[in-house]
């Protein structure tokens with residue numbers, strides 16, 4: 177559970193916020209997980225959009241709330257929570273009905289959520305390469321410097337090492353002018369491996385942890401929707417997951433978040449047309 181200490185937070189006004197507040201971005205997969213949960217459970221919440229394209233997440237105000245500069249952030253009665261899977265877990269304790277945490281498979285659920293979180297860099301690699309223009313995503317030295325110097329740099333009352341990982345990612349991105357083919361191959365292959373494991377979960381059940389939906393389904397479905405947008409051949413490589421996704425789409429709370437925003441879809445389609453001409457689609461590069 178990643179809950180911030182008061183000393184981590186520079187934007188102290190949030191400490192007075194009552195109820196459920198979510199700082200989020202429409203196209204962010206991690207934000208989608210939380211919106212799906214809130215929608216599914218019919219929970220009232222206050223929306224605070226943070227535009228990642230305009231880099232509002234690196235403003236003094238936002239960095240004063242989450243020193244990592246990432247969405248989503250949940251503020252509940254003045255307590256600040258980050259890390260989407262931890263937020264799901266926290267909200268599930270708060271709103272257990274209808275249950276999304278099957279008691280008999282809590283260890284398996286924890287493992288599935290952990291693996292999902294560990295795939296975030298791979299998801300980001302495929303997102304950045306196939307659904308966004310690299311030039312627009314690239315961060316200048318000055319922007320990275322500003323990011324480095326803003327916020328308390330502390331999470332949970334301690335110096336945070338995650339910010340250094342973010343900085344390294346974006347410095348490499350700038351140095352390589354985007355995502356390299358080697359990164360695409362590696363990330364696609366990791367997805368293939370992990371999705372093969374998920375495929376086995378679906379051999380005898382409708383959802384990842386049995387016959388009712390759980391937090392694992394919410395968490396993984398946003399990744400799967402995103403890699404589909406990037407051109408990953410889900411139906412061919414993982415037919416059970418394909419059918420599971422169709423099943424997820426039958427629930428309005430999940431289907432509402434399945435579609436990418438119009439602009440992102442348009443950009444991904446344009447990139448696909450370009451990559452088809454040069455034989456550089458995800459399928460071509462990763463050889464899958």
Ligand SMILES: N[C@@H](CCC(=O)N[C@@H](CS)C(=O)NCC(=O)O)C(=O)O
Nearest residue numbers: 204205206228246247248259260261
């Ligand atoms: N492990 C974190 C990842 C959070 C994250 O990377 N969020 C992305 C959006 S999905 C973000 O805020 N990106 C903004 C940026 O990199 O500047 C979580 O699950 O919440």
